[in-house]
Amino acid sequence: MNDAVIEIQDVSYAYDTEPVLEHVDLTVERGEFLAIIGPNGGGKTTLLRLIVGLLKPTHGRISVFGKPPGREPARIGYVPQHGNLAPGFPATVEQVVLMGLPHSRRHGPTFWSDERALAHEALNRTGVDALAGQPFAALSGGQRQRVLIARALITRPELVLLDEPLSNIDPYGRQCIVETLTALGADITIVMVSHDLGITASAVTAVAAVNRYLLFKRSPHPTQAMLELMYGVHDPNCPVRTQMAHLTTEDAPKDAERP
Amino acid sequence: MSILQLLGESFVQHALLAALLVSIACGAIGALVVVNRLVFMAGGIAHTAYGGVGLAFYTGLPVLPITGGFTALAALLLGGLSRRRRERTDTLIGVLWAAGMAMGVILIDLSPGYGADLMSYLFGSILTVSTPVLWLMAIVDGLILALLTYYFRDILSLSFDPDFARSRGIPVDGLTLMLLVLVAETVVMLLQVVGLIMVMALLTIPPYLAERHTRSLAGMMVASSLWSLLFCVSGLWLAYQTNLSSGASIVATACAIYLLFAGIQNAWRWFTHVAERSA
Numbered sequence: 001m002n003d004a005v006i007e008i009q010d011v012s013y014a015y016d017t018e019p020v021l022e023h024v025d026l027t028v029e030r031g032e033f034l035a036i037i038g039p040n041g042g043g044k045t046t047l048l049r050l051i052v053g054l055l056k057p058t059h060g061r062i063s064v065f066g067k068p069p070g071r072e073p074a075r076i077g078y079v080p081q082h083g084n085l086a087p088g089f090p091a092t093v094e095q096v097v098l099m100g101l102p103h104s105r106r107h108g109p110t111f112w113s114d115e116r117a118l119a120h121e122a123l124n125r126t127g128v129d130a131l132a133g134q135p136f137a138a139l140s141g142g143q144r145q146r147v148l149i150a151r152a153l154i155t156r157p158e159l160v161l162l163d164e165p166l167s168n169i170d171p172y173g174r175q176c177i178v179e180t181l182t183a184l185g186a187d188i189t190i191v192m193v194s195h196d197l198g199i200t201a202s203a204v205t206a207v208a209a210v211n212r213y214l215l216f217k218r219s220p221h222p223t224q225a226m227l228e229l230m231y232g233v234h235d236p237n238c239p240v241r242t243q244m245a246h247l248t249t250e251d252a253p254k255d256a257e258r259p
Numbered sequence: 260m261s262i263l264q265l266l267g268e269s270f271v272q273h274a275l276l277a278a279l280l281v282s283i284a285c286g287a288i289g290a291l292v293v294v295n296r297l298v299f300m301a302g303g304i305a306h307t308a309y310g311g312v313g314l315a316f317y318t319g320l321p322v323l324p325i326t327g328g329f330t331a332l333a334a335l336l337l338g339g340l341s342r343r344r345r346e347r348t349d350t351l352i353g354v355l356w357a358a359g360m361a362m363g364v365i366l367i368d369l370s371p372g373y374g375a376d377l378m379s380y381l382f383g384s385i386l387t388v389s390t391p392v393l394w395l396m397a398i399v400d401g402l403i404l405a406l407l408t409y410y411f412r413d414i415l416s417l418s419f420d421p422d423f424a425r426s427r428g429i430p431v432d433g434l435t436l437m438l439l440v441l442v443a444e445t446v447v448m449l450l451q452v453v454g455l456i457m458v459m460a461l462l463t464i465p466p467y468l469a470e471r472h473t474r475s476l477a478g479m480m481v482a483s484s485l486w487s488l489l490f491c492v493s494g495l496w497l498a499y500q501t502n503l504s505s506g507a508s509i510v511a512t513a514c515a516i517y518l519l520f521a522g523i524q525n526a527w528r529w530f531t532h533v534a535e536r537s538a
Contacts, residue, residue, distance in 0.1 A: 054426065070428070076426065080420060089476075090474055090475055090476060091475060091476065092474055099416040099419055101412070102427055103413065103430075107408075107410070107411070108411055135474055
């Protein structure tokens with residue numbers, strides 16, 4: 001257990017009285033590439049925001065690097081959904097990456113040469129250093145996403161958390177992003193949220209399906225039970241709870257008995 | 260009267276100095292209002308300021324400090340409420356907007372010796388700015404610039420992406436409240452120049468123009484200040500030439516220049532697009 005980067009124990013979260021996550025347990029170990037899959041509104045983003053520390057669980061305990069979330073900001077590289085950004089924001093690619101520097105004692109509007117060197121190192125790692133002087137607003141979706149990943153990488157984090165990095169991006173751009181992530185190195189832990197099953201690339205070492213409840217398997221492929229958790233819950237007669245009972249014991253039943 | 264003679268008049272000097280001081284605050288804060296999409300919030304704060312004007316009239320205390328304090332409190336209240344009820348923010352702004360205006364009108368009704376002065380806070384009176392007011396504006400400018408410079412990195416990060424800024428340990432909520440208080444103080448300064456009704460024009464048009472041709476937030480702030488100064492000076496000139504009220508002339512100039520600039524820019528883009536296609 002010493003190598004656990006993220007430990008989540010019996011976590012529940014509710015917006016007002018609407019439960020989003022219930023009784024979630026998850027342990028992510030160093031070097032893992034975890035894909036979190038699930039339907040929209042199933043709680044994937046909420047789970048990621050809990051790990052980052054943007055939300056506090058209503059029940060249960062989360063620790064990241066053995067501490068409560070948010071205590072080690074520089075060791076975590078968070079890549080939020082890029083669709084929420086202000087479209088015309090005046091900033092070059094280099095400036096956007098420099099925004100990823102940790103909150104420190106340095107103040108003022110100018111950045112130092114050591115900081116700019118870090119920004120270019122991060123841009124090199126994501127393969128977009130040539131765009132450094134371009135306005136961020138002029139980039140394609142895939143290029144923007146790689147710049148945002150570079151912003152997260154500027155502190156050389158050990159844990160990278162990405163929220164739907166592949167949505168609204170063309171197939172070529174997706175491939176670039178997946179390869180960028182896999183090239184980060186084996187000792188970097190990656191947690192990537194996606195509503196797309198297809199991305200579970202060869203690099204993925206574990207899958208978690210989230211739809212209020214969470215199922216985890218240390219394997220690149222989702223199990224039958226995960227598919228049923230993800231797509232069966234919209235049917236009011238769907239026996240999700242019965243499924244859950246089965247699933248607490250190891251492997252998923254191939255043919256779940258229906259009551 | 261020649262321009263030189265005009266510039267010799269102390270009220271003209273005061274007006275130009277006021278235009279400069281207002282433009283500095285307006286450019287810096289307006290840029291942040293526009294990129295953080297706080298325009299409606301700034302509108303709410305601006306109208307709540309009217310309650311502060313009413314309070315000053317009613318108590319007989321100096322208008323600018325009282326309105327400044329009152330509006331800062333209103334901005335903190337609005338910021339605090341909108342943080343707790345994010346989905347209700349626009350409604351809360353509407354409520355405070357109306358409440359502040361009503362409070363101002365009622366307090367002025369109750370004040371003895373109601374005068375024409377009130378109109379000057381609605382429509383501006385850049386031609387009657389006194390020396391102590393200029394000093395106060397300079398102090399507020401200095402404070403705004405000092406705070407924005409000191410916190411520039413954090414403000415840049417949170418304006419671009421507040422969630423990411425939070426993940427890096429930047430105190431987003433505290434800085435947002437500070438920003439709202441600075442908006443409040445800028446608005447109170449603007450009361451003197453263009454008045455409550457037209458505050459929004461100077462907080463939004465210069466940054467919106469600046470955003471079209473700048474590549475950094477700091478550059479956008481400087482460019483907004485310069486646009487704002489241009490609007491104020493040319494508006495004042497227009498007001499002098501045509502004997503129209505100064506506040507409305509400044510805003511009219513701003514709108515006209517904006518339409519002209521945006522039109523030329525769009526026409527140029529269309530032209531280069533067509534030229535590229537035919538090449």
